[in-house]
Amino acid sequence: MSGxxxxxxxxxxxxxxxxxxxxxASAAVALVAVGVCAAAFFVIRYELLHQLDLSLxxxxxxxxxxxxxxxxxxVAGECRYLSAPACAQIVPxxxxxxxxxxxxxxxxxxxxxxxxxxxAPYYSNVSRFGQPLRMLTTPFGDGRALQVALRADxxxxxxxxxxxxxxxxxxxxxxLAGLLGYAVSRTxxxxxxxxxxxAERIAATRDPRHRIELPPGPPGRQDEVTRxxxxxxxxxxxxxxxxxxxxxxxxxxxxxxxxPLTALRTNAELLARGDxxxxxxxxxASGALGRGIREVTGLVxxxxxxxxxEEPLPLLEDVRIAEVTEHTVALARxxxxxxxxxxxxxxxxAGAVRPGVPARLARLLTNLLxxxxxxxxxxxxxxxxxxxxxxxxSLELTxxxxxxxxxxxxxxxxxxxxxxxxxARALPGSGLGLAMARQIAxxxxxxxxxxAAPGGGALFTLTFGAQGPxxxxxxx
Numbered sequence: 057m058s059g060x061x062x063x064x065x066x067x068x069x070x071x072x073x074x075x076x077x078x079x080x081a082s083a084a085v086a087l088v089a090v091g092v093c094a095a096a097f098f099v100i101r102y103e104l105l106h107q108l109d110l111s112l113x114x115x116x117x118x119x120x121x122x123x124x125x126x127x128x129x130x131v132a133g134e135c136r137y138l139s140a141p142a143c144a145q146i147v148p149x150x151x152x153x154x155x156x157x158x159x160x161x162x163x164x165x166x167x168x169x170x171x172x173x174x175x176a177p178y179y180s181n182v183s184r185f186g187q188p189l190r191m192l193t194t195p196f197g198d199g200r201a202l203q204v205a206l207r208a209d210x211x212x213x214x215x216x217x218x219x220x221x222x223x224x225x226x227x228x229x230x231x232l233a234g235l236l237g238y239a240v241s242r243t244x245x246x247x248x249x250x251x252x253x254x255a256e257r258i259a260a261t262r263d264p265r266h267r268i269e270l271p272p273g274p275p276g277r278q279d280e281v282t283r284x285x286x287x288x289x290x291x292x293x294x295x296x297x298x299x300x301x302x303x304x305x306x307x308x309x310x311x312x313x314x315x316p317l318t319a320l321r322t323n324a325e326l327l328a329r330g331d332x333x334x335x336x337x338x339x340x341a342s343g344a345l346g347r348g349i350r351e352v353t354g355l356v357x358x359x360x361x362x363x364x365x366e367e368p369l370p371l372l373e374d375v376r377i378a379e380v381t382e383h384t385v386a387l388a389r390x391x392x393x394x395x396x397x398x399x400x401x402x403x404x405x406a407g408a409v410r411p412g413v414p415a416r417l418a419r420l421l422t423n424l425l426x427x428x429x430x431x432x433x434x435x436x437x438x439x440x441x442x443x444x445x446x447x448x449x450s451l452e453l454t455x456x457x458x459x460x461x462x463x464x465x466x467x468x469x470x471x472x473x474x475x476x477x478x479x480a481r482a483l484p485g486s487g488l489g490l491a492m493a494r495q496i497a498x499x500x501x502x503x504x505x506x507x508a509a510p511g512g513g514a515l516f517t518l519t520f521g522a523q524g525p526x527x528x529x530x531x532x
Contacts, residue, residue, distance in 0.1 A: 082237030089229025093222040112192040115142035136185040149199040171201035264296040320348040384421040392429040405444040420496040423489040431459035451520040458513040
């Protein structure tokens with residue numbers, strides 16, 4: 057039995073889903089069709105026999121009324137013809153009381169038992185005159201039984217005709233079930249076929265721009281397969297965006313690395329001919345080579361940081377945002393001695409705690425402060441403020457400078473990787489600091505936005521929600 061089951065399971069695995077669905081739908085419809093035909097056959101057969109039995113009962117009642125008090129005898133014997141009345145005979149319980157003439161209908165022990173009152177009336181099928189008969193045996197009274205018979209071949213012929221007709225209907229139903237099953241599988245799996253074709257095309261071309269064509273209609277009335285196709289299209293959109301971002305990142309990174317690598321190679325080749333250089337030239341070349349190495353190292357480290365999609369779970373802890381900000385501001389004062397940093401924390405926000413990685417949050421704030429100090433004229437302050445709102449459930453950290461501000465046309469792109477506004481292209485940096493800051497913010501369940509500050513300058517706002525990221529990390 058287990059071998060048959062394994063064989064069936066192997067056969068199902070080797071058949072396409074469309075074939076299995078067509079077979080299942082066909083089998084279900086065919087089973088219903090065959091069941092209905094079989095039920096109809098038994099109903100027709102029962103009704104035909106029931107009508108014949110009613111005719112026998114009526115004939116027996118008439119014979120009893122017409123021959124009350126008669127002894128054992130053959131009452132009527134013309135049932136060999138279809139239009140003739142029923143054959144009827146009276147049979148005693150004691151065989152010794154039988155008439156001299158032979159009976160037309162068979163007399164058996166059950167007939168004697170009915171005559172003796174030991175058995176209930178019953179119907180039976182017998183054969184006489186070369187024809188099938190339907191016979192009723194019922195008590196006649198005073199130790200006698202009455203046997204009444206009618207030809208049953210019309211009923212049998214009707215039953216056979218009904219069987220043939222219903223078998224034909226059942227066969228047509230099975231054929232129709234097969235066609236419907238094929239149509240259902242073809243129609244129902246059409247979105248799956250399109251999904252498979254699209255997936256195979258993407259695998260062959262590695263182009264995620266392909267989409268599955270969806271049937272028209274409101275989204276709320278789509279079936280499960282159509283919703284699956286819509287979800288697949290959404291996934292393809294995300295994949296296309298991810299691939300485009302990766303390609304753009306590689307292109308931008310190669311472009312940004314080309315200049316410092318060329319400078320490194322030039323200085324290295326220059327130092328290789330150090331015997332032709334003066335000590336001052338060698339010192340300048342060595343300094344330029346060191347600066348180039350630090351620039352490339354910083355750029356590579358920033359790229360590695362941006363390649364991470366989430367915070368490492370083992371490093372998560374409850375972080376006091378005010379303490380991390382105060383520490384970062386203190387470090388910024390040492391890095392930018394010509395820029396005053398003003399730090400203020402509201403009373404309700406001073407003890408606020410959020411889950412996160414302290415080093416990563418400090419990196420976020422360092423990038424914001426470095427960006428603000430880089431664009432601030434010497435002597436103008438960078439203002440850092442932490443406040444709570446919404447009954448203390450949400451935190452807002454702002455970093456404001458008094459520089460030229462961000463042009464309106466550049467605002468949508470300030471967080472893009474390698475994007476540098478026209479005014480910033482002459483300044484040091486790789487264009488990755490703000491992109492990294494937003495990624496770290498989103499990984500901590502926060503949102504970083506940029507805008508224009510009242511009175512001039514740029515304003516960056518870091519907003520923490522009521523709760524930290526569930527489970528410890530969020531993908532950006």
